[in-house]
Structures are given as C-alpha cells and as structure tokens.
Amino acid sequence: MARIGVFICHCGENIGETVDCTKLAEVTSRFPGVVKSVDYKYMCSEPGQTLIKEAIKENRLTGVVVAACSPRMHESTFRKTCSEAGLNPFLCEIANLREHCSWVHEKSEEATNKAIDIVRALVEKVKLNEPLYPIKVPVTKTALVIGGGVAGIQAALDIANGGHKVILVEKNPSIGGHMSQLSETFPTLDCSQCILTPRMVELAQHPNITLYSYAELESLDGFIGNFKVKIRKKAKSIDENLCTGCGLCTTKCPVKKIPNEFDENLSYRKAIYVPFPQAVPNKPVIDRENCTYYLKGKCKICERFCPTQAIRFDQQDEIIEVEAGAIVLATGFDIKRADFFPEYGFGKYKDVIDGLQFERIASASGPTLGEIRRLSDGKIPKKVVFIACAGSRDPAKGIEYCSKICCMYTAKHAILYKHKIHDGQAYVFYMDIRAGGKNYDEFTRRAIEEEGAKYIRGRVSRIYERDGKLIVVGADTLMNARPVVIEADMVVLATAGVASPGSEELAQKLHVAYDQYKFFTEAHPKLRPVETNTAGIFLAGACQSIKDIPESVSQASGAAAKVCGLFSQNELTRDPLIAVVNRTAPPLYSTCVGCFLCQSVCPYQAIEKEEIKAKDGSVIKIIAKINPGLCQGCGSCVALCRTKSIDLLGYTNRQIYAEVDAILNTL
Amino acid sequence: MDRVKQKARDLLDSNKVQVVIGYEEGTDGTARPVFIMDSKNIDKLIFNDRCYHNLAVYLTKVEVEKIGRVAVEASLNTLKGIVKLASEGQFVFEDIDILGVNRNGELYEFASLDEVIDYIDQHPVEYSPEEISLLRKIESMTREERWEYWQEEFSRCIRCYACRAACPNCYCDACIVDINQPQWISPTPDALGNLEWHIIRAMHLAGRCVNCGACAKACPVDIPLNILNLKLAEEISKNFGISEEFLLTNYPLAIYDPNDKENFIK
Incomplete structure (x- = not known):
C-alpha cells in the first residue's frame, strides 16, 4: 500500500502569499494513500529538510511529493534529502507550485484549487514511481583532439600534462593552424611563431600525445567515455620512420609553381613539400594532385635523391581505429576570400589583399621576407587603406555577426605597417572600434595616437584602379557623410571570419549541433560554453565562434579541465532517466515489432537492434534496444512508438497517464 | 495471366x-x-x-x-x-x-x-473522381460541419477492426487499442472510443500509408477511411515536400534532413 508524504513549501511569500498552504495541506492529507501532509515556510532550509527526513522514517513513507518551486531548482536537493533518509531518491517528485501556480495567478480560491490539483496529479504519479539506480559506464581515459591549431595544441597539452593520453588529429601536413601564419600578435606585438613553435615541439615530443597529421576523422560511434573513432590517415607518400626531414626531395622536386597555401597563395611551393620551416612534424608530404609522377606516371626524382629511400609512391590512405573517452573539437575558422568582394576589386586587383595575406607579407618568413611591398610591382606602398568589417555585420552579405578579431588585427596591421614604413600613411575605414579586452583599447589608441593611423568612421562603397593607384571611395559618417576618396597603393580587407570548410559534415558525423553559420553550438551560451549538447564532446577555440588567441587558449584549457574532470573517475554516473524497451512473456517477448522508426527519430543514435534468441541460438525476434550510455531521456522514441513499447523511466506511460487522469477527473 | x-x-x-x-x-x-x-x-x-x-x-x-x-x-x-x-x-x-x-x-x-x-x-496513385470530389466537399465544410460529418460517419463504427486487419501497415503484435496498461483508447464502440480509434489509426498511418484503400473497402459500414488517408497524404506532401517515392522507404515524421525546406529545425 502506498504511503505518500506531501510537503508543502511557502517559499516565503512566493507561494504562501497566493496559495492557502494550510488549506492545501489539510485537503491533500485526505487524498487516498497520503499519510502525511505538512506545510512549512522554507522546505529547502535545513529544518525543512529535517522535517522531510523525520517524516520518511516515522511514517515509513513509500513516496514523497514536495510541493515547492520548479524541479530545475530543487529537485536534486529534495531527492538527496530522501536518499539520506533511506528512501530511493527517484521516489521523490516535485509539484511545481511556484512557477506553475502562485507566480502566474492572483491570490484566490482558484489558485489554491489549482495547487490542490497539481499536488493530486503528482501524488498519483509518485504512487507508480519505482526505485531507480544510477547508471555506471566505464571511461576510456584517452582524449581525441580534432584540430591542431593553437586551441587544439593547448587542449592536448593540458590534458596530456594532466596525465592522460591524447590523440591529436590535424588535417594539414603540419600543426600550428592560422596562428603559425601570423606575423606579430596583438596587443603585445610578440612574434607569433616564436611563442607558438615551442608549444608545437612540446606537443610532438610529449609522451602522452599521439599526433596524426594529414589525417581526418572518418567516423565516430559510441558515447561519452566510450567513443569509437576511425581516423583516415591520408597517404603522405613517404615512410615517416625512414624520413629524416633533410629536405633534399623538396629541393630537387621539379614542380615549382604550386600556390603555397601557407603563404596564402602569395608564393609557390613544390609538389613534395613541408608547409613551413618550423612545421611539426617536419617531414614532407607529396601533393598527389600536382605531382608529375601521379599525373603522368613518371618522374620519381625525389625517390632518386632521397638518402634514406623513404619515398612511398604506392602508399595508401590508412584507417586507424582508436577508442576515446572524450573529444575536443578545435577545428578553427577560415576567412572569406576573393569572390565575396567584387565591389572591392578583390581578386581583380593584385594589391587588394585580405588580412591573412597581409600577415604573410609582414612576416619575416613570408614571401617578401617581412618587407611590405606591393604584390603587383614590388614597390613600397606609401598609402595603405585597411577596411574593417569587410563582410562582417553585413546582412546584405549574409553575415550578421561581428568577426570580433578584425578591429584588433587591423590596428595591429596599421602599427606594423608604420613600424616598417616610417613615411607611410595608414587609413582605417571602420564601423565601430570594438576593442574590449585587456590592453586592447590602449592598443587601438596607440595605433591612432602614437602611430598616426587615420581612422575614418564609414564604409567604402567601391575601389577601382587608376594609373597604378587604387582609388578607394568611401564616406566619413562623422563628418556629415562627407565623401572620402583616397588614392592608395594597397588595400587590406579585414574579411569576415567564417567556420572552417567541412564544419557541417564534421558536426553531422559527431552529432554536434551547429548554428546557421556552421559554427558548433555550445550546450549553454553562458553556463556551459565549452560543452556541446552531446555528452563527452567539448569545444575549444574559433570553431564555436570567431575568437582571438587568448580566448581560444582559455577555452582550450577550459575544455581540457572538463576532460580531466571526466577522466578523474573510472566510471561515469548518470541519472537513470532513460528510455527502455519493454519485455513481455513468450511468445511475444516484447510488444516491439521492430519497425525501427524510433532509430531515425533518436537524436543521440542510442537505439540499437537486439536479437532475442532461442536456446539453440536461432533468432526469434529482432527488437529495439536502447543504449543506456547514449540515451539522454528526451522521450522522442516514446512518443513515436505506435505500440507504446518504449517507456521513459521516471516518466513511464502509466505514470503520465495517472497524472493526467488525476487532473482530468477533477475538472 | x-x-x-x-x-x-x-x-x-x-x-x-x-x-x-x-x-x-x-x-x-x-x-x-x-x-x-x-x-x-x-x-x-x-x-x-x-x-x-x-x-x-x-x-x-x-x-x-x-x-x-x-x-x-x-x-x-x-x-x-x-x-x-x-x-x-x-x-x-x-x-x-x-x-x-x-x-x-x-x-x-x-x-x-x-x-x-x-x-x-x-505508376503514381490515381484517385477516383468520386474520392477527390468527396475530399473537396469535406474540405469546403466549416469546422463544425466537418466535425458533425465525421461524428456521423464514425457513429456507425462497430469496432470490428476490419480496417486494421486489411491494412498491411497495421502489423503490430499489440495494437495500441489492445494495450490496457494504461488504456490509451477506449475499446467501447461509442462516440468517444470511435473518435479516439480513428484519429489514432490515422496518425499512426500518417506518412506511412500507401493509399491502397483496402481499409475503406473492408469497412462493413462504409466509413470513407480512404478520404482520411488521402487527406493525410496531401498534408504530408504539402508540409514535408516529399515525393511519394521517398515516402515508400522513409518516414518523414521521424527523420532529420539538413536540406529540409523548413528552416526552423536548423
């Protein structure tokens, strides 16, 4: 026989002012099965909780209804209270009198009556509650980090230094990401490579880290703590164990005119190449799309010169299967390129370049060895126009967000330019200067006040070429929209930052949510910014939204902390509020008919096939089975199942039916 | 032959x-x-x-x-x-x-x-002119008239479940009407029970029905179930923009497609 206790909280005046709690306690005490009903000013307080604990023991309660605030607020509090008094925590239910009644109604008899109905529904439900026990799943203490830019590097190092194994997958031949392309970094102007490359080397040499460069995620199965990962290691066409990275092959390769991606296509590389001198791993790959041997079937000059016979023309892509307990996504970002800005002559005029190209030109290791020169004729540009918000914050261009880093790097570009060309003049067209961050505003002030950059608030309507000059036509909105025409030698567009190519496909492989711009979505914008909605998959860096280096690194360390927290236990404990497929007596075994339509509706890929076998091993029936590690208890399958063969524990069909029935029968 | x-x-x-x-x-x-x-x-x-x-x-x-x-x-x-x-x-x-x-x-x-x-x-489905005209007639009714119309039609139902027996898609071992823990649908052939049965039957077939009309032909009291199915088929193709061919092997109410014409799911 059910012995239910009802505990009514006044929540100070939140509930007590609107609902007659004394009457509520009196009426509910007469409900069938209710053996104790009391009201109290603050049930969540220490004395309130003690009240519940003592009542459980004294009245030998089999179920508890706490009529208080939203279960989101204190369900765990009261379940813990019950647990401490020896009652299974899942035999405690919360009747939400605050959000569902007192906060939305005036003080009245009807409000009290509604409260009575709410409690009645929960009393009927709790009578059908069954004890549930937390689910334990083992944890594979290896993390997979996808993306080897600064965020991926930081996350990998932090997790590895925490004593756990890390597998880092980078799609390019070298780790380093966009940061390795940068000249100097704001707001301190320290050399990007000088601070990054030691980290890259540390990563490569770390005993806990396995690096797969030139590799991509092939597929992902499994769930938090137990991911099964397939990695496609693209054929580098060299034997990495034999290659010493001497670089002779690169020197001898006759294919010279391949645009160098690392230099943003401002220089050329060979068909067998190392992307940049400090690359990690510092071993070449053969670009099969451009290699003469792969195109025409002969050449093999690199093979002839290789002192260690490390060239492998017949090497195949390799699929590596690994297990991981957690995944950090750090796939970074990209920027909009030429075809996006026809009005600025981008792609048409050689001296209209993007921010990353300017970084390469300003970089000591870049195509001009750090001298700022025009790409068209190699002359020193005396007037350079920087255009911020090229594409960003522009609904007409389909990108409504702020790319965030451009204000700062444009100020940096203006400073770098002035440092290298003392008699040059930098102009910056901007919409707003967004320089929030430590020493950021001071940095932009420095660009304007000390380095003489002329900031013009307004947008550029078009750019055209005349007599070797780029005529930049814009408006100064702080001067009554006075037209501004500048004859520039070079124009740098701070083009919009966008999600890196392939983000959508990757998100679909991982079942991670992404927004309309293909950036991965965090679980909560404020309180869970480094987690995704898929348990065990975390975010680091610009793959979530455009970020600068300090932010990327912070988030990477945050993600690493989450991973280390996850790995601090041998088993994961989860709430058992998951869906289960019913089992019945033979010959039915289950009312499930195996249509598996639930499989397609499940957002978590938690539904598998289970064979019910006879003693001789023959298959009698195939039914759905829900993986408790993957199920998040959303209930989509329960709603879809035509035969009602799936039940959500804690919210079974019978419980919900009883709850609804209790409300309807009082109307 | x-x-x-x-x-x-x-x-x-x-x-x-x-x-x-x-x-x-x-x-x-x-x-x-x-x-x-x-x-x-x-x-x-x-x-x-x-x-x-x-x-x-x-x-x-x-x-x-x-x-x-x-x-x-x-x-x-x-x-x-x-x-x-x-x-x-x-x-x-x-x-x-x-x-x-x-x-x-x-x-x-x-x-x-x-x-x-x-x-x-x-060989796309061909509906008879009678079916189409009945559907249009029902569609042109006011809500109240339509409610009356179906109440009247369903009132004849004797819950013989011939429609269920004739339908290839009604293959569940335990039909929802036979499940009594809890009893979702009243098995009694009264106004409420009949309404519940026919609504849930239609919902369970939405997006799955092959529009063969076997249910209506099996009905001993001539309830025009084929018109309900026809309407469902129209609604599915209108709301999901999905071809008949696609429907044959997929269940639109349970799939997520990034190319879906509705943007709200993205």
Whole structure:
C-alpha cells in the first residue's frame, strides 16, 4: 500500500502569499494513500529538510511529493534529502507550485484549487514511481583532439600534462593552424611563431600525445567515455620512420609553381613539400594532385635523391581505429576570400589583399621576407587603406555577426605597417572600434595616437584602379557623410571570419549541433560554453565562434579541465532517466515489432537492434534496444512508438497517464 | 495471366516456394485472397478490378511465415505494401518471390527492390473522381460541419477492426487499442472510443500509408477511411515536400534532413 508524504513549501511569500498552504495541506492529507501532509515556510532550509527526513522514517513513507518551486531548482536537493533518509531518491517528485501556480495567478480560491490539483496529479504519479539506480559506464581515459591549431595544441597539452593520453588529429601536413601564419600578435606585438613553435615541439615530443597529421576523422560511434573513432590517415607518400626531414626531395622536386597555401597563395611551393620551416612534424608530404609522377606516371626524382629511400609512391590512405573517452573539437575558422568582394576589386586587383595575406607579407618568413611591398610591382606602398568589417555585420552579405578579431588585427596591421614604413600613411575605414579586452583599447589608441593611423568612421562603397593607384571611395559618417576618396597603393580587407570548410559534415558525423553559420553550438551560451549538447564532446577555440588567441587558449584549457574532470573517475554516473524497451512473456517477448522508426527519430543514435534468441541460438525476434550510455531521456522514441513499447523511466506511460487522469477527473 | 500461373506453378513444383498467395473467384461475383500450396490448384488464380485486397498484409503474419517461403501475386498496391514493410524491417525483400501483375493481369518480374520502386514511381496513385470530389466537399465544410460529418460517419463504427486487419501497415503484435496498461483508447464502440480509434489509426498511418484503400473497402459500414488517408497524404506532401517515392522507404515524421525546406529545425 502506498504511503505518500506531501510537503508543502511557502517559499516565503512566493507561494504562501497566493496559495492557502494550510488549506492545501489539510485537503491533500485526505487524498487516498497520503499519510502525511505538512506545510512549512522554507522546505529547502535545513529544518525543512529535517522535517522531510523525520517524516520518511516515522511514517515509513513509500513516496514523497514536495510541493515547492520548479524541479530545475530543487529537485536534486529534495531527492538527496530522501536518499539520506533511506528512501530511493527517484521516489521523490516535485509539484511545481511556484512557477506553475502562485507566480502566474492572483491570490484566490482558484489558485489554491489549482495547487490542490497539481499536488493530486503528482501524488498519483509518485504512487507508480519505482526505485531507480544510477547508471555506471566505464571511461576510456584517452582524449581525441580534432584540430591542431593553437586551441587544439593547448587542449592536448593540458590534458596530456594532466596525465592522460591524447590523440591529436590535424588535417594539414603540419600543426600550428592560422596562428603559425601570423606575423606579430596583438596587443603585445610578440612574434607569433616564436611563442607558438615551442608549444608545437612540446606537443610532438610529449609522451602522452599521439599526433596524426594529414589525417581526418572518418567516423565516430559510441558515447561519452566510450567513443569509437576511425581516423583516415591520408597517404603522405613517404615512410615517416625512414624520413629524416633533410629536405633534399623538396629541393630537387621539379614542380615549382604550386600556390603555397601557407603563404596564402602569395608564393609557390613544390609538389613534395613541408608547409613551413618550423612545421611539426617536419617531414614532407607529396601533393598527389600536382605531382608529375601521379599525373603522368613518371618522374620519381625525389625517390632518386632521397638518402634514406623513404619515398612511398604506392602508399595508401590508412584507417586507424582508436577508442576515446572524450573529444575536443578545435577545428578553427577560415576567412572569406576573393569572390565575396567584387565591389572591392578583390581578386581583380593584385594589391587588394585580405588580412591573412597581409600577415604573410609582414612576416619575416613570408614571401617578401617581412618587407611590405606591393604584390603587383614590388614597390613600397606609401598609402595603405585597411577596411574593417569587410563582410562582417553585413546582412546584405549574409553575415550578421561581428568577426570580433578584425578591429584588433587591423590596428595591429596599421602599427606594423608604420613600424616598417616610417613615411607611410595608414587609413582605417571602420564601423565601430570594438576593442574590449585587456590592453586592447590602449592598443587601438596607440595605433591612432602614437602611430598616426587615420581612422575614418564609414564604409567604402567601391575601389577601382587608376594609373597604378587604387582609388578607394568611401564616406566619413562623422563628418556629415562627407565623401572620402583616397588614392592608395594597397588595400587590406579585414574579411569576415567564417567556420572552417567541412564544419557541417564534421558536426553531422559527431552529432554536434551547429548554428546557421556552421559554427558548433555550445550546450549553454553562458553556463556551459565549452560543452556541446552531446555528452563527452567539448569545444575549444574559433570553431564555436570567431575568437582571438587568448580566448581560444582559455577555452582550450577550459575544455581540457572538463576532460580531466571526466577522466578523474573510472566510471561515469548518470541519472537513470532513460528510455527502455519493454519485455513481455513468450511468445511475444516484447510488444516491439521492430519497425525501427524510433532509430531515425533518436537524436543521440542510442537505439540499437537486439536479437532475442532461442536456446539453440536461432533468432526469434529482432527488437529495439536502447543504449543506456547514449540515451539522454528526451522521450522522442516514446512518443513515436505506435505500440507504446518504449517507456521513459521516471516518466513511464502509466505514470503520465495517472497524472493526467488525476487532473482530468477533477475538472 | 498464363505467364503468372506458369511461374507460380514452376515455383511450387520446384519447391522454391511453399505457398502462392493470390486471388480467386469468391462468392456473389467477388474476388478473394487464396493460398495455394499445391500446383494443381494454380488455375484458381485470377486478376481483375475486383482484386483490391492488399496481399502484403499476409506477409507479416506468423502463420504465413510458418508455411515457408512465399510467392505473392502482387498488384501495384501490394507492391507498395511490400516495399513499405521491407523498409520497416518486417522482412527481407529477397525472402519473398514477387509475381507482379499489371492492370491487365500480365506478369511483371523484378530483379531488385530498386526495380520495384522504379515501377511504383512510374505508376503514381490515381484517385477516383468520386474520392477527390468527396475530399473537396469535406474540405469546403466549416469546422463544425466537418466535425458533425465525421461524428456521423464514425457513429456507425462497430469496432470490428476490419480496417486494421486489411491494412498491411497495421502489423503490430499489440495494437495500441489492445494495450490496457494504461488504456490509451477506449475499446467501447461509442462516440468517444470511435473518435479516439480513428484519429489514432490515422496518425499512426500518417506518412506511412500507401493509399491502397483496402481499409475503406473492408469497412462493413462504409466509413470513407480512404478520404482520411488521402487527406493525410496531401498534408504530408504539402508540409514535408516529399515525393511519394521517398515516402515508400522513409518516414518523414521521424527523420532529420539538413536540406529540409523548413528552416526552423536548423
């Protein structure tokens, strides 16, 4: 026989002012099965909780209804209270009198009556509650980090230094990401490579880290703590164990005119190449799309010169299967390129370049060895126009967000330019200067006040070429929209930052949510910014939204902390509020008919096939089975199942039916 | 028809199948399903406009499974039922022999499931002018009139579940109306119980129904269930923008497609 206790909280005046709690306690005490009903000013307080604990023991309660605030607020509090008094925590239910009644109604008899109905529904439900026990799943203490830019590097190092194994997958031949392309970094102007490359080397040499460069995620199965990962290691066409990275092959390769991606296509590389001198791993790959041997079937000059016979023309892509307990996504970002800005002559005029190209030109290791020169004729540009918000914050261009880093790097570009060309003049067209961050505003002030950059608030309507000059036509909105025409030698567009190519496909492989711009979505914008909605998959860096280096690194360390927290236990404990497929007596075994339509509706890929076998091993029936590690208890399958063969524990069909029935029968 | 019979005979004689499911002459000028296990009875097989039963309905029955391998005389509607059932994992397509018959009773052979789907795709559903005009008539009613209309229609229902028995997609071992913990739908043939039954039947078939009309033809009290199905088919294609061919092997209410025409899911 059910012995239910009802505990009514006044929540100070939140509930007590609107609902007659004394009457509520009196009426509910007469409900069938209710053996104790009391009201109290603050049930969540220490004395309130003690009240519940003592009542459980004294009245030998089999179920508890706490009529208080939203279960989101204190369900765990009261379940813990019950647990401490020896009652299974899942035999405690919360009747939400605050959000569902007192906060939305005036003080009245009807409000009290509604409260009575709410409690009645929960009393009927709790009578059908069954004890549930937390689910334990083992944890594979290896993390997979996808993306080897600064965020991926930081996350990998932090997790590895925490004593756990890390597998880092980078799609390019070298780790380093966009940061390795940068000249100097704001707001301190320290050399990007000088601070990054030691980290890259540390990563490569770390005993806990396995690096797969030139590799991509092939597929992902499994769930938090137990991911099964397939990695496609693209054929580098060299034997990495034999290659010493001497670089002779690169020197001898006759294919010279391949645009160098690392230099943003401002220089050329060979068909067998190392992307940049400090690359990690510092071993070449053969670009099969451009290699003469792969195109025409002969050449093999690199093979002839290789002192260690490390060239492998017949090497195949390799699929590596690994297990991981957690995944950090750090796939970074990209920027909009030429075809996006026809009005600025981008792609048409050689001296209209993007921010990353300017970084390469300003970089000591870049195509001009750090001298700022025009790409068209190699002359020193005396007037350079920087255009911020090229594409960003522009609904007409389909990108409504702020790319965030451009204000700062444009100020940096203006400073770098002035440092290298003392008699040059930098102009910056901007919409707003967004320089929030430590020493950021001071940095932009420095660009304007000390380095003489002329900031013009307004947008550029078009750019055209005349007599070797780029005529930049814009408006100064702080001067009554006075037209501004500048004859520039070079124009740098701070083009919009966008999600890196392939983000959508990757998100679909991982079942991670992404927004309309293909950036991965965090679980909560404020309180869970480094987690995704898929348990065990975390975010680091610009793959979530455009970020600068300090932010990327912070988030990477945050993600690493989450991973280390996850790995601090041998088993994961989860709430058992998951869906289960019913089992019945033979010959039915289950009312499930195996249509598996639930499989397609499940957002978590938690539904598998289970064979019910006879003693001789023959298959009698195939039914759905829900993986408790993957199920998040959303209930989509329960709603879809035509035969009602799936039940959500804690919210079974019978419980919900009883709850609804209790409300309807009082109307 | 001779080629159909010949193939059926060959299949039985060579013991490749143990039963041929087809149509035979019934009483009072009707046609009815027949199970032929001996090839000397093959001449009973017929095919004409009176053969409206969707024979796919038998393929999920345990009793039929027990006989052995099955060959089915499959009209267009039966073919649709077969494809749908195979897509819902109720049997493996290759485990069934298909004696396809076109409208004139000529044999059609299919080498693969894809060929069947192609054939179905080339022969879209044709609704009769009577069906379309009834649907438009119901659509033009006010809400209250429509409610009255269906209440009136459903009031005749005697809950014999002939509609369920005739439908190839109603293959659940335990139908929701038979589940009593909790009792979701009242089994009583009264206004509420009948309404609940027909609404839930329609919902369970939305996006799955192959529009064969077998349910309406089976109904002893002539409730126009085919009109409900027709309306559902229209709603599904309107709201999901999905082709009939796609619907045959997919369930639009349970899929996520990044290319969906609705943006809100992204």
